[in-house]
Amino acid sequence: DAGVTQSPTHLIKTRGQHVTLRCSPISGHKSVSWYQQVLGQGPQFIFQYYEKEERGRGNFPDRFSARQFPNYSSELNVNALLLGDSALYLCASSSDPLISTEAFFGQGTRLTVV
């Protein structure tokens, strides 16, 4: 069985541009969460989606948005990129975060803003 898959694995964008990151959860998982991890820090929560609805949002500006599709895959969008948005973006899936104690992470998308 495939784990959590994310695309692309790496990308470089220019300040002010827009980026879309994609995530496919483990088959059967209905919840997808997004995290930002800067070098030397722990992952920071951005969004959680469950059954295509936003269930939680972290302390990130409105430039960050996400959605979940009927097949439970998800997109994270970031507008007006800043240099400080350079980070590893991780997607995690779980069956139902209210009852699941374990999150399964993808390998992440390494975003570099220049």
Place this chain on the structure above:
Amino acid sequence: GQSLEQPSEVTAVEGAIVQINCTYQTSGFYGLSWYQQHDGGAPTFLSYNALDGLEETGRFSSFLSRSDSYGYLLLQELQMKDSASYFCARNRDDKIIFGKGTRLHILP
């Protein structure tokens, strides 16, 4: 507050035992988790403690004391492949809150 504190780095010798501590300040409690992350890799779940006491999974054990807001991860029979960052984390219904991570260096 929802912060978790853990040492930034720990060094140990191959074959030895190492303990990584985590203290937390939270309102409410949903359990303490531990994740391992190798350089360039994804965080991988190691263990979860909902109740006080010790949970053992092979060479790894995790302990929780809710009255002390404290937990630790114990790694035994250290192997070079255990060199990684280890994160304690709190589960909430809509998110996982991670500590800043402890970088474990293992000497041969």
